Amino acid sequence: MPELPEVETTRRKIEPLLVGRVLTRIEHDAPHKYTDTHKAEGRTVTGIGRRGKYLLLQLAAAKAANTDAAEDEWGDLELLVHLGMTGGFRLEAGPHTRVTLHTDQGAVYFNDARRFGKVAVVSRGDYAAFPTLHQMGPEPLTDDFKEAEFVKLAASAGAVKPWLLSQKPVSGVGNIYADESLWLSRIHPAQTKLNADEAGRLYAAIREVMKAAVEAGGSSLGSGGGNYRQHDGVSGLFQHEHHVYGKAGQPCPRCGSGIVRVVLAQRGTHYCPQCQTRKER
DNA sequence: GCCGTTTCCTGAAAGC
DNA sequence: TGCTTTCAGGAAACGG
Structure with a gap:
């Protein structure tokens, strides 16, 4: 997608x-x-x-x-x-x-x-x-996306994944890259009210994941190369760099625990329960 | 104002 | 094998 x-x-x-x-x-x-x-x-x-x-x-x-x-x-x-x-x-x-x-x-x-x-x-x-x-938020790969502002908004946010998917804090993050960014920053998808450290990690993770994906030409999913193709029928390559998305049951590349899949805000959500724990706030 | 639910739509995959 | 059912999901509309 x-x-x-x-x-x-x-x-x-x-x-x-x-x-x-x-x-x-x-x-x-x-x-x-x-x-x-x-x-x-x-x-x-x-x-x-x-x-x-x-x-x-x-x-x-x-x-x-x-x-x-x-x-x-x-x-x-x-x-x-x-x-x-x-x-x-x-x-x-x-x-x-x-x-x-x-x-x-x-x-x-x-x-x-x-x-x-x-x-x-x-x-x-x-x-x-x-x-x-x-109401589109700033582009994640430009200077318009400012860490201080992101940290400030994240402090009062509801569940972080649906918040990212709203496109308001930052534009262009969809289901795959939300899961990947949260895994990279070790934040639970349902975490609310991120502290400055968490929000800073997530900010960096979003930029890193988006940059790598753009360079790889995006992701293709599914058998036979996937749904998404470029206009000339060429598949993107980023799906080979997914760590959690579509990896339920497989070991977390960081800690080896099993990746789980849950439904959060009507979206398939993949995370590592060991690396990404939810903090009560 | 914010959250969750439903809707759109159809191919792919799962179930029988 | 072939039919039927379920699932996936970005964004908008709607309900509470």
Whole structure:
């Protein structure tokens, strides 16, 4: 399932395929999921950004010269894409192609087997309809992610894993990297109110895990290479570096105790009961 | 305001 | 072997 590293890998891969091209037509079959895409037609993609797990395609204002009306009805726009759990871009259509971006130089296909992905066109920077994006915390691999602020927020947080998954303290951390970061920092997933030492360790762990995952091109899970693939079908490699995620019953790489799997806030959660003990506060 | 639950959706895996 | 059931999960909506 794509988290920040997978989304960043996707961003880098589709950038050369879309930037500078004109979106001539956007085709899909689910207007309630893929909203206002018609507004993007006729616009040029000027850049592709990312916030957390969202891709943000910057769209230039429509050219006035083509039409009598001349006016740009909607101003600067952005095309948002969330990959959901199984979303990704490909150069060829497939059985799970949900949205086709036709450009003046060929088409790019958004495939999403389980349809959890989202595509929407909004006014530039207007994320009111996407609360998570609207309240998105700092990017973990930039200087915007400040340890002092993170420590301060963590001091009053509820259960740490769901707190991380909310995207508010830091962006882009999903189920896999939450489990991995908590294991690395030796913090129980249900721990509340982290002290400064714990929060500092978690801060460092998040940066380390995210950095390593981005460099590895993200994780692929499941048999045969996994659900997540880059646009060219290449798998990420980070799954080979997982320490606890999907490792229930296997020995903790640090202490040798058995990794356990529990459900916390409706999420499969993996941790080492020996290394990651919960403190009463 | 914060938390937990339900919903969306469908492939994969487990169960029969 | 093949059918049916269960599970996975990011984010939003809803309930308490």
